Amino acid sequence: MRGHAHPPIPRRVLTPFTLLAAAALAVLPWASPASAHGSIIDPASRNYGCWERWGDDHLNPDMAQEDPMCWQAWQDDPNAMWNWNGLYRNNVDDDHRGAVPDGQLCSGGQTEGGRYNALDEPGAWKTTDVGSDFSLHLYDQASHGADYFQVYVTEQGYDPKTEPLTWDDLELVRETGSYDPAQDITFDVSAPGRTGHHVVFTIWKASHMDQNYYICSDVNFT
Template identity: 30%
Template sequence: MTSTAVARSWTVLGLLAGLALPSPNQALAHGAPTIPVSRSVACVPETGRYLGTPACSAAAAASDPGALYEWDNVRVTDAEGKKRKRIPDGRLCSAGQSKFRGLDLARDDWPVTELIPGADFAFRYATTVQTPGRFELYVTNDDYDSQKPLKWSHLETEPFLTVTDPVPDASAYTFTGQLPMDKVGRHLILTVWRNSDMPDTYYSCSDVHFRADDIAAGRTTPAAGASDDVALASGVRDASDRQGQRGAGWQDEFHGITLVSTVVVGASLLAFLVLACLVRGKQQPR
């Protein structure tokens, strides 16, 4: 084996080693709102509270088989602030991912959370992997029609709430913010979570209804029963915890795969080095 051949072999082996080691940023799913309940959480197979409702059944039928198990993975990678170019009108709730297209269905029977205009509200965002980032919550404007595909132009231009790096508990982020004062009737809240240590941005749609006869003038907390998800919280949290355990298991599996890959590649490199030395030794003049 000539020195040129040895060098080429080292190059090829190096490339294979790079391919063999998975990136720690790959396929790490994160989360979605449970209060107000998002479409992806509401329709989680096996655990979703609204599983079997017409909207969830239609969403499952329109999405790829099994896609809705990934309730925490509705995201765009490397959006770099260009979400309106990356995600076309009519596909905001799926983050433009075809496999989640059922979440974009224009219907007036999606599970809805009752809200009080102007009240302070405790938002909850369940997670399977927690990372620093910024939450931006947008509400639809008066042009919104739940029976028409959601467009960017149907959202208010500025978020009504922005929260950076809230402190999570074991399975979710919880933060309080004031709901819009001037909304009445059926609307939609688009939650955008921009990760700061990974190039991912997550999108979630929560269908809500603002009570016309109950305006929170100066209220600091929602009235009892303001959200039909208060009772739902524990049930969905249990579901998200089970999903979180799956996520934690995936991380353990990832680290195991990484360790095995490292050992295999290291052994291969060592064997190749020994072989190269033997070949070079035989080529030396005696």
């Protein structure tokens, strides 16, 4: 999301279709967007991007054709989008590979009772255009700070449309030091030698406790 320091709260547009569908689905325990955590908003994480594009029109059936990966994610669990900033695991003790198995990286090892499982699905996720050198922007309303960020990018030849993401698909391209508490943290990474659709996998270890965020962002290296 370029040009916006802070994500807006989504305004829901109620068409006759959405009113009817909302009545039918009113029993679902949808939550408002969580306010205590954060995520990478540029290039947008998978669930943040789905919330940003469809949070005000999430029952629109056109999504199935226009944005099918977001459609399947909304159908699987709408709370994954409303809580785009809550994809974390506690008490990992820096053993990220042990906590998050292959094929479950984008859901943080099926954290939060499987709320984010749809984010692990291979497919044509919407991408953000980037060059070999680009910046990541974390938005964290609670200003947790960071012990570190680890940024991985998939290697050339990996196909995010058909292959589940594994640790062996990734190259570590940046590990940062610590950051003081702030709502907005931006830092640069470099991932040369890539073209086309790739996944940027960011691990953010917050500073207030052993709380670890696992964030998949889809990019297109131009």
